[in-house]
Amino acid sequence: xxxxxxxxxxxxxxxxxxxxxxxxxxxxxxxxxxxxxxxxxxxxxxxxxxxxxxxxxxxxxxxxxxxxxxxxxxxxxxxxxxxxxxxxxxxxxxxxxxxxxxxxxxxxxxxxxxxxxxxxxxxxxxxxxxxxx
Amino acid sequence: xxxxxxxxxxxxxxxxxxxxxxxxxxxxxxxxxxxxxxxxxxxxxxxxxxxxxxxxxxxxxxxxxxxxxxxxxxxxxxxxxxxxxxxxxxxxxxxxxxxxxxxxxxxxxxxxxxxxxxxxxxxxxxxxxxxxxxxxxxxxxxxxxxxxx
Numbered sequence: 620x621x622x623x624x625x626x627x628x629x630x631x632x633x634x635x636x637x638x639x640x641x642x643x644x645x646x647x648x649x650x651x652x653x654x655x656x657x658x659x660x661x662x663x664x665x666x667x668x669x670x671x672x673x674x675x676x677x678x679x680x681x682x683x684x685x686x687x688x689x690x691x692x693x694x695x696x697x698x699x700x701x702x703x704x705x706x707x708x709x710x711x712x713x714x715x716x717x718x719x720x721x722x723x724x725x726x727x728x729x730x731x732x733x734x735x736x737x738x739x740x741x742x743x744x745x746x747x748x749x750x751x752x
Numbered sequence: 753x754x755x756x757x758x759x760x761x762x763x764x765x766x767x768x769x770x771x772x773x774x775x776x777x778x779x780x781x782x783x784x785x786x787x788x789x790x791x792x793x794x795x796x797x798x799x800x801x802x803x804x805x806x807x808x809x810x811x812x813x814x815x816x817x818x819x820x821x822x823x824x825x826x827x828x829x830x831x832x833x834x835x836x837x838x839x840x841x842x843x844x845x846x847x848x849x850x851x852x853x854x855x856x857x858x859x860x861x862x863x864x865x866x867x868x869x870x871x872x873x874x875x876x877x878x879x880x881x882x883x884x885x886x887x888x889x890x891x892x893x894x895x896x897x898x899x900x901x
Contacts, residue, residue, distance in 0.1 A: 648781035650815030665832035674836040675811050679782040682807040697807055698840035
């Protein structure tokens with residue numbers, strides 16, 4: 620794994636458009652049954668144009684990008700801020716790169732800046748991961 | 753305003769059994785196709801006891817105790833005004849199908865911005881498995897919109 624260094628890009632993860640089916644599956648599988656993500660009438664009554672994606676769905680996509688890159692057993696920390704809503708039909712992409720190598724508890728960790736971006740180039744999640752290399 | 757006296761409140765621990773079928777469903781829902789997350793034999797070949805829970809599955813364990821996090825009832829929050837602000841995880845070990853996880857949750861901070869239009873509630877959770885090993889911690893910030901009042 621010595622090819623990982625500052626500036627290394629994490630292979631991007633491109634996702635299919637967010638559909639109502641995507642949100643229904645995620646609601647059931649995650650147990651987050653907030654109707655604002657699955658019931659259009661409820662979402663409109665709450666002042667939204669329609670249902671929108673769970674923030675944690677995008678964070679799960681970030682984790683997929685990371686575990687595609689390195690085994691999950693190397694993931695030490697994962698954090699994200701939810702900075703914009705992901706709307707129905709949006710197409711999001713996960714990307715990231717190594718910004719620093721640090722030593723913690725005797726192991727070398729890659730500090731990675733990670734983000735989710737929609738098709739307009741707007742960031743929806745901004746976060747950081749620490750991955751042992 | 754939300755009741756700031758609830759800072760420091762610790763919820764009763766909840767227990768969640770991690771089911772293999774549920775993990776497969778979660779993998780499907782997030783589009784995960786790596787067979788380690790769906791096929792027991794593949795996972796075991798790589799040294800796991802059974803298929804592992806993906807990193808953000810911890811949130812699903814939070815939902816096991818009640819229909820929704822007990823925070824909402826405790827603070828009398830309107831669900832449709834809650835936004836997820838941020839989420840952080842620390843991992844010390846893995847969770848696999850068959851594990852039983854005890855989840856503890858505590859309100860560690862509450863504050864507001866924009867003259868109270870937005871309130872923030874910060875919770876810290878811990879996840880301990882059936883043999884008493886702490887396998888993860890979470891820190892969650894929820895944003896509560898008061899501006900419509």
